[in-house]
Amino acid sequence: MGVFEEIEDQKQAVPVLVAAAKAAGIDSSESQEMTHAWLFTGFGRERAALLFAASLLCRSGGCGTCSDCVTTLAGSHGDLELVKTDGLSIKIDDVRELVQRASWSPSTSNYRVVILESAERLTDSAANALLKAIEEPGLRTVWILCAPSDADVIVTIRSRVRVLSFVAPAALTVTTSAEILRLPFEIKDVAGAFAAAAKIVELAKSGAEAVAEELNDEEVRKAKEAWGQQGSKLTAGGSKAIKELEKGQKSRQTRMVHDTLDTILLDLAVKYRDQLVSGAGDSVAVLRKIDAIMDARGRLARNAAPLLTMEALMVSLRAGV
Ligand SMILES: [Zn+2]
Incomplete structure (x- = not known):
């Protein structure tokens, strides 16, 4: 199970991610399992986004130990755009720039993965600027937005992404x-x-x-x-x-x-x-x-x-x- 072992208690989400990562493999015929725009919600969503990114950028589907995996999990992989926001909101100019970078071809991996943390802080105009990118992300780009709940992003975004929610451990x-x-x-x-x-x-x-x-x-x-x-x-x-x-x-x-x-x-x-x-x-x-x-x-x-x-x-x- 590789990188997903860390979140194996996520009984609903992990099979979805494993199937997507498998389908993302370049020779896979199950490509309908793969989605290019995701919204991760709930507990530990940002860590889950990194693990998923590792499974896409690693040549072995997320082994957890190779340099692709290690640099992805550290947020420094060349084909990963990890966007953290300190400000109160994510503005339209930030999104435009990001959309541009997201469209670059991956340099060493099969994908370019964009993780947008705190997507709940997108202003309405910034969210609108993002719509086209997540609707037609290009074959080699994967967007992972993270927000506390799906109600935290505007409905036009919500309808264009696959929502995957992570539950808090029972304890x-x-x-x-x-x-x-x-x-x-x-x-x-x-x-x-x-x-x-x-x-x-x-x-x-x-x-x-x-x-x-x-x-x-x-x-x-x-x-x-x-x-x-x-x-x-x-x-x-x-x-x-x-x-x-x-x-x-x-x-x-x-x-x-x-x-x-x-x-x-x-x-x-x-x-x-x-x-x-x-x-x-x-x-x-x-x-x-x-x-x-x-x-x-x-x-x-x-x-x-x-x-x-x-x-x-x-x-x-x-x-x-
Ligand atoms: Zn690996």
Whole structure:
């Protein structure tokens, strides 16, 4: 299974990706399985996009160890355009430039892969500039857009991409339980808001930790095996590889906490939307709360500190505001 082993718990998505990668092989006759424009949503979508890119750029369909795989996973492969956005929005000029680069022929691989992270930050005009490119991407270009949910991109984009959603590991979904979602509705004062924020962040962190630890141990074990550990001694190359691996694992855990918090915020926004539809409460105040939630999502996506962000949010969600 190669690179996809890392996300083998994604029982729905992995077979789709494996089939697509297989069909992408130049001699394949199953090309209808391959799609040139994707939208990855949900938990760990950005990592999944890199893994999929590796399976397309690697000569062996994503072995996980060759230099194509390694450079793709590090985001530095020559035929990979990895677009991360620090700004509030992705503007039309950025997209035009990107569309141009995406149309170049691949230099060493069969494909040029464009990963557009935070596609939810496309302005409407930028999204429109992207339409033609993702509708007729060219035989050798593959677009992978990433957004928290498919509702986060405009419908004209959504209708032109194949949506693949990734689910949070079971241990993490527990944290978005009814209990967490009830918390904000029970806040009476600022102290209560801080306590609720601390509880939510704590649950997201411990959930991510539990899942990450299990993954980490397994990966380190495999890496040591691959580097031929004898006794407690590792080769110099082996210790370097393990260090790199551990660095990646650390940032994955941070991403997991962010993804978990983002899921909680989306679920929370839905609860307030339901409240709005049912006509319960002051609709202006509820709208303001939904805005505050979306604002917090944006700040987390820009790497704001989780606790501070959640504290500010919980203060604006408390009763009577
Ligand atoms: Zn490879």
